Amino acid sequence: MDNGRLCLLFGADEAELRQLCQKVGLPAYKGGILFKWLQAGEADYNQMTNLSKAERDLLAARYPLALPAVRQEQQSADGSTAKLLLDFGGGVMVELVLMLYQRSHSRSRHTLCISTQAGCAMGCAFCATGLSGLLRNLSAGEIVAQVLCGQLWLRRHNLGPVTNLVLMGMGEPFANYEQVCQALRVLNATAGQNIGQRRITVSTCGLAPQIRRFADEGWEINLAISLHAPQDELRSRLLPVNRRYPLAELLAACDYYTEKTHRRISYEYALLRGVNDGPEQAAALARLLAGRLAHVNLIPVNFVAETGFWPSSDETLNQFAAALQSQGVETTVREKRGLDIDGACGQLRRRQSES
Numbered sequence: 001m002d003n004g005r006l007c008l009l010f011g012a013d014e015a016e017l018r019q020l021c022q023k024v025g026l027p028a029y030k031g032g033i034l035f036k037w038l039q040a041g042e043a044d045y046n047q048m049t050n051l052s053k054a055e056r057d058l059l060a061a062r063y064p065l066a067l068p069a070v071r072q073e074q075q076s077a078d079g080s081t082a083k084l085l086l087d088f089g090g091g092v093m094v095e096l097v098l099m100l101y102q103r104s105h106s107r108s109r110h111t112l113c114i115s116t117q118a119g120c121a122m123g124c125a126f127c128a129t130g131l132s133g134l135l136r137n138l139s140a141g142e143i144v145a146q147v148l149c150g151q152l153w154l155r156r157h158n159l160g161p162v163t164n165l166v167l168m169g170m171g172e173p174f175a176n177y178e179q180v181c182q183a184l185r186v187l188n189a190t191a192g193q194n195i196g197q198r199r200i201t202v203s204t205c206g207l208a209p210q211i212r213r214f215a216d217e218g219w220e221i222n223l224a225i226s227l228h229a230p231q232d233e234l235r236s237r238l239l240p241v242n243r244r245y246p247l248a249e250l251l252a253a254c255d256y257y258t259e260k261t262h263r264r265i266s267y268e269y270a271l272l273r274g275v276n277d278g279p280e281q282a283a284a285l286a287r288l289l290a291g292r293l294a295h296v297n298l299i300p301v302n303f304v305a306e307t308g309f310w311p312s313s314d315e316t317l318n319q320f321a322a323a324l325q326s327q328g329v330e331t332t333v334r335e336k337r338g339l340d341i342d343g344a345c346g347q348l349r350r351r352q353s354e355s
């Protein structure tokens, strides 16, 4: 059975919970109490002891609650990465990735990578998730529930709170626009998890109209673009979305985003051996981003047998980075993390569903 409805309340904001309480005959302010419990990851009404027994029973009968079951848990040998396989029922499984940056002298950073859809319809050629197609959108409650599972995991390991979020797991966030925005509102709320907008990054493969719409939300959320190719012909082969929104249209939407939010945009570029990692692509990428408030994140990919793409060598990767830097493009190489656990997006989930 698909248990998606058991997560619904996790995606409700405080005002909605006040209304919900009124609807079932409880004082509105109880909605604020409920919001705090839900955003602390509490799924058992019996633990909400500042609600009366009668109130708890009423809510439990009307709005049953559950967080997804953790089916599998892995941690890399160096302790820097953990992955949880979350089961929402009905064959909907998502991977939650936790990246743990421990610092002795300042606050540790705990970044969660969360999913917005079960599967994905975008069909990017190099992506394991894209191979299986879209099962369904995740609700705001299911998106928030992933963060709560991460928060509970951190608490169990005596680590601090979730500090950063990246929406870079399964799915295209802007293909599930309303639910993603609702989840972001809830996660950002000061009475809840209070994750700052500047600590959240939404990654898109390039849905230009939604980028413009997101710019108009009035937020300061970071935007990452899965670019992966600096020329239309190649990009259309790797990311079919480029046939709908070619580079000129995508970059114009990105410029609009920068103009409205003043945020630097991150361009993600997975280096694929012999496909997009040559000097001519580095030069074209530098030309494309010249004069823009941009940052390139080069990604050393993990090999996923089904996609048929191979990672570039370290030497090629360093040359590509140096070529961009020599043209004044801010560039970093993403750290390889968690390679001793299933590294690539979708791998853990695929193995589980195949077993």
Ligand code: SF4
Binding pocket: 120, 121, 122, 123, 124, 127, 128, 129, 130, 131, 169, 170, 171, 172, 205, 226
């Ligand atoms: S890379 Fe992202 S947008 Fe493309 S198929 Fe994979 S999950 Fe979907």
